[in-house]
Amino acid sequence: MEQRKADFMEHMYQCSARTNGLYTGLWHEFCINEAGPIMRDRYFEMVEAVKQFEQMQQEQQIPA
Numbered sequence: 335m336e337q338r339k340a341d342f343m344e345h346m347y348q349c350s351a352r353t354n355g356l357y358t359g360l361w362h363e364f365c366i367n368e369a370g371p372i373m374r375d376r377y378f379e380m381v382e383a384v385k386q387f388e389q390m391q392q393e394q395q396i397p398a
Contacts, residue, residue, distance in 0.1 A: 346360040349368070 343357060343360065346364045347357060350360060350363055
C-alpha cells in the first residue's frame with residue numbers, strides 16, 4: 335500500500351512538471367487540474383443518465 339502511495343505521488347510530481355523536489359501541494363494541484371474536470375464531467379453524465387432513466391420509466395407507465 336505504501337508503495338502505491340509513493341508511485342502515485344511520483345506520478346503527480348512528474349505531471350506537475352516540477353523540478354524543485356518539493357511535493358507540497360501536489361494533491362491539491364492534481365485535484366484542481368486533473369481530477370476536478372473529470373469528476374465535473376462525470377457528474378453531468380450521471381445527471382443525464384438519471385434523467386434518461388426517469389424518462390424511460392415514465393414512458394413505460396403510459397398506456398398505449
